[in-house]
Amino acid sequence: MATLTNLHDALLDEVQDLYHAEKQLVKALPTMAKAASSDELRDAIQRHLGETRHQVTRLDQVFDLLGETPRAKHCAGMAGILQEGTEVLENGVNDALLDACIIAAAQRAEHYEIAAYGTAAAWARQLGLDEVAQLLKDTLDEEAAADATLTSIAQAGVNEAAEVASEQRA
């Protein structure tokens, strides 16, 4: 990475990191949705894929407000998280257990974004870039809601189904 000399550069660096994080998710979420056997989980992932695509366009607006051309910087954090997630998908886990593992992977991705958007929004506010801060906050709220939805789906039956399927195979 280039040496950061001021908070504006650091904010731009965060936004470039998030741009790559979101683009990786746009590629990964359809695979997760396809692998899900719970209708509720599949629907939730597909809805969040739509949100994620919109979050990319929101970042395009942020780049524009910062007077910069949209550019992604390799996001090693999201790359590592998705590498862990795809390992599970490739290992032929039974359907009910796979749903629980998909939720585990997706919640790691959501939490990466909650941390990163939280930082970026705080820095934008500090810099008096209110419109940028609001765009980042809008996405932050969506990520937190997506995380809460995944927790609800896990608690409403997916974890129990994963346990029952495990017992039947024991």
Add this chain to the structure above:
Amino acid sequence: MATLTNLHDALLDEVQDLYHAEKQLVKALPTMAKAASSDELRDAIQRHLGETRHQVTRLDQVFDLLGETPRAKHCAGMAGILQEGTEVLENGVNDALLDACIIAAAQRAEHYEIAAYGTAAAWARQLGLDEVAQLLKDTLDEEAAADATLTSIAQAGVNEAAEVASEQRA
């Protein structure tokens, strides 16, 4: 990774992932603390280093309760997050801005753990492993508190100092 056949195996896999995540943090936090210029931030990171070491021993207890030998599995998520964090440390960023960047990196690490401990605790509860679930929940609560402390420190002056230092250098 080995194919997971039941929720107990999936829980063990999560705990092995977290074991490696915590061990990576035990190595990374002293570097972050040393690089911090805010006394409050340095103290918070050093306190959390003590907590992190205790969290490793808590995972040892979890392995014991699961009847397994403690073993780490490569945690690509935390590895990616810490790779991003160390890039900033190695790039000679000015002190006040560096503090803001250290908080950004540390909060990504905390959020990875919040997601992973949240999953592991929920699966342990589902399996009726109440003692394991409580140990994981104790650490989850500490990670959430550490994240909140970092937000407070950022808001109480670090972000403002990063902006002021940026203006002075502009």
